[in-house]
Amino acid sequence: MPELPESDAMRLVIERECLNRTIEAAELGSNTSYIKLPGSNERARLVGHQFTRTDRHGKFIFAGSKTGPWMVVHLGMTGKLIAFDAPDEAPDHTKFLIRFEGERRLAFRCPRKLGRVEIADDPESFIAEGGYGPDALEMHRQDFMERIGGTNGAIKSALMSQKKLAGIGNLWSDEIDYRLGLDPERTANELGEDCLSRAYDAMRDILQAVLDTEATYSKLPKDWLVRNRKKGADCPKCGGTIAARKVGGRTAYYCPSHQE
Ligand SMILES: [Zn+2]
Structure with a gap:
């Protein structure tokens, strides 16, 4: 499932291929029941506007402009953003398609329909209304230590809670616990200041490294859990x-010999 670095790699598709082009149409793809997509009024809000900037918060990808509106994409399990040029056809399982002036197109492909697209006035109000915690790469050490250290539950679950901090899911919570030598079920509020501080460093280091590779796992060090x-x-x-x-409720991978 895409997490912060994977979402950022998809943000770059918009940043590199779709900025400063007037939107001529925003259309639904095929088989779009049971997936959250903008209605016709919302889609119409995009027409005539351009995306001039992108942003990301946790697993949410934003594309919009100073005055809005903004498109918000959550990739779910299998979502992808794909830019292409007509007359090429949209990829199969396209659920949402933006036609820019000229030939450029942006498709949201989502075979398992667990992702979603919404239209928002701006990223800040969208995040505030959803009650999401601070972005995992933007948050301060003290805030992290208070939010995670104040959790009476498993460290893995605390890291994955999007209300505490946004952007970490199953894969990278496992990587953090693995690096720290922590059993994923250790109670977060029993970890102590030193351990929480090291968890903060590990989180930042891991997310930034994955982000730097644009989520290409084969470029990550061989001694990482994700490679094994x-x-x-x-x-x-x-x-x-x-x-x-x-x-x-999630499958944690770990090493019982050095994680305790
Ligand atoms: Zn080990």
Whole structure:
């Protein structure tokens, strides 16, 4: 599932391919029941405008302009943003399509329909209305330590709570716990200041490194969990064996030998 760095890589598609072009139409794709997409009035708000800037908060991608409106995209499990030029056809499973002047097109492809597209006045009000926590790469150390250290629940679940901090999901919460040597089920409010501070550093380092590769996992160091994330794989840190178990309803991968 796309998290902060994966969403940022998709933001770059808009930033590089779709800015400063007048929107001629915003259309629904095929088979769009059970997926949240803008209605016709909302879609009409985009027409005649240009995207002049992009932004991201946690897993949300924004494209808009100083005066708005803004398109908000959440990728869900399998969502992708794809820019292409007519007369090429939109990719299969396109649920939302923007036609810019000339040939440029932007498709939101979402086979499993767990992503969504919305129209908002601006990113700030959208984030405030949704009650999302600060972006994981923007937040301050003290804020992180208070929000995570004040959680009476598993560290993995605390990191994944979008209301506490926005942007981390199953994959990168596992990577943070793996680097820290923490069992994913350790209670967050029992970790202590030093451990929470190290968790903050690990989170920033991991997210920034993935973001820098535009979420190309093969470019990440071989001793990361993501490169060995399979039940029974050898742990490159300690020679233990990678295991999996459910934590807060999600499958956590971890090394029982060095994570305690
Ligand atoms: Zn290990």
